[in-house]
Each structure stands twice: as structure tokens, then as C-alpha cells.
Amino acid sequence: MNKEHNKAKKFGMVIDLDKCTGCGSCMVACMAENNVPFKADETNKLDSITWMRVYKLTNGKSFPDADFCYLPRPCMHCEGEHGHSPCVSVCPATATDYSHETGIVSQIYTRCFGCRYCMAACPYHARYFNWWDPVWPEGMEKSLNPNVSVRMRGIVEKCSFCYHRYQLAKEKAYYEDRREIEEQEYQTACTQACPAGAITFGDLNNPEHAVHELKKNPNAFRLLERLGTNPKVYYISSREWVRLAGDNYLRQEGKSEKN
């Protein structure tokens, strides 16, 4: 077998925060693609399931020096060290796993029994628990996507980098007698929908993919890098305070050791 064909992929994302307008299209594109449920009241954000969530960062200054920046947060698909991402390490059911073939952290709903260790372990709050059975108003279940199974009460779910789209793209490629898929054949729903073109998705290992170069931007950073989670989502911001906010330190941190 030709080794070139089996080269490990590392799918990742580069999000340009200078372009992100905070419009929330990525959130809704994700919900529509992945059959994410909704309730009449979604204002308790702790139990509001959003695989992709747009956060608003502020610089803490007073009017008129106040500034803010939106930050979309999918699952970071942490690689950790050799695939030891925080959530994968703690799952007792092997319901979540790190794929060395794609770099995607999976979530297998039928294996999950809802212990929520992974939610406690995830430093990005990217995982959500189904406290209730999902209910769609009569007729609206017609809009459900058959490529993603509907989750039920008692299990954890999270962003999958639209893995089903990867599977579909691979199926198509094999059908057409190709071993590799093109960059554009596999794109996540949020990337595809973003009206500002702020999200770029692709194989971080593949020099032909746009993300390969973008992640080297001097203004690129990742969230909480010091934790060693080795995330695969990169952000770009020309504003220094935004880059600093990506690794938020406690005010007293680091000082106590010296004292």
C-alpha cells in the first residue's frame, strides 16, 4: 500500500476574529445541520446546547475606550500529547475517542452513559448534557437531517467537525475511485455558512490547504495554550488585548511563587 495515501490528517480550523461579526450564523448553521434541539426558554446558557457558541470578549475599559470582540468556540478537538485530550482521558465508557487518522475527537452517543466527567474535564465548556428529551414542535421534525442521529436525554454531545460530512465526502471519493478528498469536499456547516468568511477549515498537515499557512500568522493564537491541550482551532486577531484574553490568567497567578 502506498504510504502517501494513509498520511494522517489533522483537521483544524482558523477563525479570523477581525472578520467575525458575531452574527451567530455559525451557531444556527451548526444547530440545523446537527439536529441540535431547542427549548422554549434557552436563556440559561449552562443548559443551552450550542456545539458552536459565540462569546463576546470585552477589554474592560470605560466608554468611549471600551472595545469588544466576538469569539466563536467550537470543540477544539484537542490533541493533547499524542491524543490525550482532556475529555478522552477521563471517559470511562470510551464514548469519546481521539482519532489519529483525522485528529477529530469523536462522541459516540450510544456508548455515553452520562457521567459527565468529560464536561468537567473540558476547559472550553464545549460539551453539553441533554437534561431533557429533545422535543420538536409537530411538523418540525421534517427538517431533521438523516445524516446525524438525534440525541436523547442523559447523554453528552459536542461539535464533531461535522464528521458525517467527512464520511460522505470519503464515500463519494471512493465511489469515484479516488483515495483522497479535495479541500472543498469536506467543510463544516459553520465554515460553509459564515457570511463573513471568517472561518477556514482544512487539514493542518496538508501544505495545500489554506489552514496550513493561516495558522502561521504572527497574530494567530489558541485558547488556553498553557494548559497543554494542544487544540486544533486557531484564532487570528490584530488586537493585542484579544490575543492576551485567549489565555486568561488569574490576577494573582504567578506572583504568589515569588512572594
Add this chain to the structure above:
Amino acid sequence: MKVSRRTFLSIGSFIVGGAAGTALSPLPWKLTDDLSIWTQNWPWTPKPERGDVSYVNSVCTLCPGGCGLSVRKVNDRAVKIEGMKGHPVNDGGICILGLSGLQLLYGPTRVKTPLKRVGERGQGKFKKISWDEALAEAAEKLGALRAEGKSHTVACISGSAGGTVPQLLKRLLTAYGSPNFMSVPTMQDAYAVTLKQMHGIDACPGFDVENADFVLSFGSGIIEGWGSPVRMFKANSAWQDKKIKVVQIESNKSNTAAKAAKWIPARPGSEGVLALGIAHVMLRDGLYKKEACDGAAGFEDFKKWVADNYAPENIAAATGIQKETVESLAKEFAAAASPIALCGRGQGRTPGSQYEFMAVHALNMLAGNINKAGGVQIIPEPKYIAWTEPELDEIAQKGTASPRIDGAGSETYPHAKSLLNRLPQAILTAEGASPVQALLISEANPCYTLSDTQAVKKAFAKIPFVVSFSSYMDESAQNADIILPNHACLERLEDVPTFAGLSKPVIGLSKPVIKPQFDTKHTGDAVIALAKALGDKIAAAFPWESYEACLKETLGDKWEILNEKCFVAAEENIEAPLQFFTQECKTVSAEGDEKQYPFVLMPYDSIRLANGFIGNTPFLTKTVPDTVLKKNEMLVAVNPKSACGDSLSLKEGRSVMLTTPKGSAKVRVHLSEEIMPGVIAVPRGLGHTAYDKYLAGKGVNCNELIGPAEDAGSGLDAVWGIRAKLSNVSI
């Protein structure tokens, strides 16, 4: 029985050993796994059916943006809306509302059959009736009014004026004998009056933002949903790539202001003055395009007028902006190769002050960017609907000759085509019977979107007969007597002329993606059926067999290409001579006494809150931050440094009473440094009373708190805020 130590230990070790053995065996894990699999196969969890996947192209009609859609279908179900690649408006991009469009299509708020009111108005009690009954009843009511010589008392409110469906409604009114066709006014109307006054022509504005190299925005929510939203998002990203400077003039730090290279927090309502201050510097220092302006009608007078009245040092008090800032802004604007100035507050849903629009347009004229790349394009109104004039009988001739109820086109408001904002007052102040005896509403929700909702509802109560064509049970449909539900977006065929500030407008074709889900009827067909039922010359004015036949005939040779591509280019630019002005139009100030009401309330637009006739979908409401909506309570943003009197202290999340001269509401406070001290920022798009549990009863409709402010120049609604106060909630 005595348990010996030996028995105890042997039994004990048997139990412990057994437990350890079981734990080490796969049994408990297998059982846990089986249990979780079992619970995940409960029959009430829907299992979406698999099937053949196809994509159908169409055009979105949920906002005036006119984006191309590519809808993924599985068998006969639409499962995902995506942006159409290669469409000139959005090229694959799509906004948050469009993405969640299937929740409207399949949602619980659809009106599923024709309905007739049985309870009191507004109670929402309806009974199902057949289409024949519904149309016959509407035709009978309209026929009776006409027979009484009251044809001119029938009015129609349409969401837009362009396109064949609004034009069929207008034609129905004309043939029937009424001049009162009204469309919901937006900034496009204010721009139309501006172009009429400053170029002397009937035209629509186009903004070539893609080719501009300096953008000066007077409060336009470039990334809040202004113009065609996706197109503006794309332009904003292109500006970031090309390092093109955007200057946002707006009192609060909106998303647009946060993305702009420079944010100038001018006092609310002073944008027009600031524009003329910039014009002053350009004229004084000779920074304007002389070849474009010198010799133009009224230019010398304008020059003198601006020189006398708008020196930067003289306007500093009104705008709160330093002289130096105005000077440098004017120089930067003038020095750019293709600068452009934009106006229309927020999403531009309210027309705005004529003075402001004319002042900003004057900057474009001084910069010489009219009909130039990167500038303002002057585009003729769409002409593809070229039906022969309907033949009018005696009643129709008399009826259409009577004056319009809203006063549009009269001596006082010569340039306005329709003034919907004036309708409620016209009804409420009329002596005796309401001047509107029957009202048709299509693709509009005036009971929610018009300023001073209370007055609108009171006026509605005086109209004896209201017909709604709404696909959804919105506030206006709830207040109707008969509902003739239209097919929803993605179920119907319709032409979508898209201007929305595009530099190259297009005519789109919204094609049905799925079959109608319920017993609905295309409004075009309903209008034709009504005309046929009214008979004689009214029927003769509608010679088409069906709406589809009418559309096919209207589009002529465009039909085939539209069917294939979903869009064709609209008209080319027209020549526009410049006409300057000197008349002092009054600035529109916030209603209310400053002493009694220390704050200024300003509604703000967010792309995550649909605030037009389409209400928020469940997905959209889910994305609304908890600093805007918490449970069913709305939060208003206030700067913590705002002075609010001794009796009240501002605290995050605190419940307060928000009172304006128009009304009051209980809200919570969100402290924000992005808001100018003294301003209360209120989200637009909440406070629905109709629709479903995912939207109704959440927050307050800001239109209930602000009143219309009629612009002295155009007569259009120019309200941007109102004075307000915050007080403790009485227990």
C-alpha cells in the same frame, strides 16, 4: 443459629470475591452499555428518515436582502438551507435568519387553513373555513362597500412596493377604486425622496461598497443587517483584507463600531449636523470635486449656507465632537480616491430624517462619487412589470381620484409615495366613521412594527373589516377578521426584485422547493380570485388564469433564464444631475421633557433578532445572549456612569421601570460600557404577543415605547429615540 467466625469469613469472602469477580467481568459494563443503548432507543426520539438527496435553488424572501438559496432535500423534505454559490448577492454566504428558515416553514406558527374570526378582535379565536367561503366573504364585503360609493375607504398595506404580488394588490385597489395602496417604509423610501430632491429623478440608490476605499457610515449597521446583510458582511471582510478604513459615527458602540477602524460617538440625532460640518471643511479648503460640483444647481447657495452655519467649532456643542476630529475626518474623506458616505440607522428599517439623508448625500456629491466606481449608483426603479393600465369604471375613476388617507403625494408631502406612519393618526383623528372601512395586509405586520403600537392597535380596532394574507399567526393576523394564508417562503413562486443598496441590483425568482404543506393559497392567486369575484371591469383588469401565468407573461423572455439561474441583472445606472439644497430641515429630536426624562431611549438592531414582519425562529432566539434576554425578561443596556437621580442605583440585573411619554415597561438593567452615558439601548425584535411559545411573551416591543416622529421634509417616520426615565419597581 450461631455464626462461627469460620462461617462468617467464608460467606464474607464468597460475597466479596463474587462482587470482585463480577466487577472484573464484562457483565456490569455490558449491562450499563445495554441500558444506555436501550434508553436511547425510546420510541419518542425522532429518527429522521433517509432518502434521496437533492438540492433546489431558490431566493430568500425573509428580508429584502434577496439572497440566493440552495436547499438540501431528502425525498420531499427540506432539511437544510444553504447559501447559493455564484449568486451575485450572497455567493454562498447566508445569514442567521435564512439558515433557520425551515423552522418558519415547518413551524407551529403557520396559518394552516383560511380562518374567520369568531371571538372579539385580537382574542385570537378563529374558525376554519374553506377557500371558497373565505374569498366569497371578502369579495362580498368589498363589493358592498363599493356599491355604497365607499371604494376609496379600502386600503392595503404591503411589505414592499416592488414585485408582481404587491403590484397585483395595487392593481386590485386601482380597478376597484381606491388610491390607498401603502408599503412599509424603510430607509429606501427616505433615499428615494433624497434622490428626487437632489437629482430630480425617481430612482433607487446603489452603494458600490466593494470598490470604495474609505467608508464613512452615519450610524448604518453595516454588520447589523443594513442593506442586503450577507453582501455587507462580505464587503466588511474584504475591507479588512484590503485595510480599507471604515469610520462609524454612532453614539453607542455597535458591532459595526467595534469592527470599524475608527468610532466617533456623536450625540444621538446630530449625525446630519456632523455631515454638514464635514461638508463645511471640504468646501472651505477646496477639497471637493470641483468638476462635479461647480455650476451644479444651487451649489453656490449651498456653499454659502454651509459656510455660514456649519463651521466645526459651531457644531461641537450639538454633536459633542471636537473641531479637530471633524477637520481630520473631512480631510481623510476628501483625500480618498473613492470614498463613500452611508446613512440609514441600524438596519434601516425606519426611514429617518430627510435632513440627515440629504446632508450625507451631499457629502457623496461633494466627493464626486455619484455613478462612479466605489460611489453611489443611481439606478432606475424596476420596469419589468409593464402591464397595460386597467380600464376604470365610473366608481373606480371617482374613487382613485379621491385624496389618499395618509396624505402621500399631497401638497404637504409631494415626494412621498406612501406614508404608512401617518395612517393610525389619520384613522384616530377622523370624525365619525373610520376613513378606512376595509384593510388588506400582505407580508407586513403593522401591529408590531409601527411606532406607538398602542395607537396602531386602537386605530385597527376602528377598521370594520381587516383581511390578512399572512402565512404566520402574527400580531396583525391575530387582529384580522379573515385570514387568507399565503404559501410560505420556499413553497411559493415569486419574483423578488432586490435593490437593498446593491450596486448592481438583480431580479430574483423564488422557486418552490417543496409542495405547500397546508391548505394555503398564493396571494397572487387569491388576488386574482377576488378580482374575478368582484366582476365587471375589475375582473377584466386581471385577464390571467393564475398567478403563475401572470408571472410568466410579465417576465417574458426573462422567464427561462430566471428559472435556470434564479436571477437576472436589473437596469443600468441613469444619469443624475446634481441639485444642492439650502433649506433648513429641522433635526428630529427625541420626544419628551428633558427634566422629567433624563435618559434617551434608543432602539438598537441586532442580526440575531428579526424585527420585521418575520418573527424570530426558535434557533435565532436561542442565540440571543443572556445580557439581552433572561427568562422572559428583557435587559436594557445602560452605562454605569449614567446619572439617574438619587433614588435609584444602577446594578447589573436589577429590575426597573422604564417609562417614556408613550408608555412604560418593567425591564432589567444590563450595565455596559459600550453605551453612551445617558442612553438606554433597547433591543428591537422582542416583545411579541403572537406567534408560539418560543417567541411570544419574551421581553418588550420597543415600538410600544416610542412614538412616530413625522419628518418635516418627507412626512416619513424619522423616530430614532425618545426621552425616558428609569425608576424603582413598585412592589
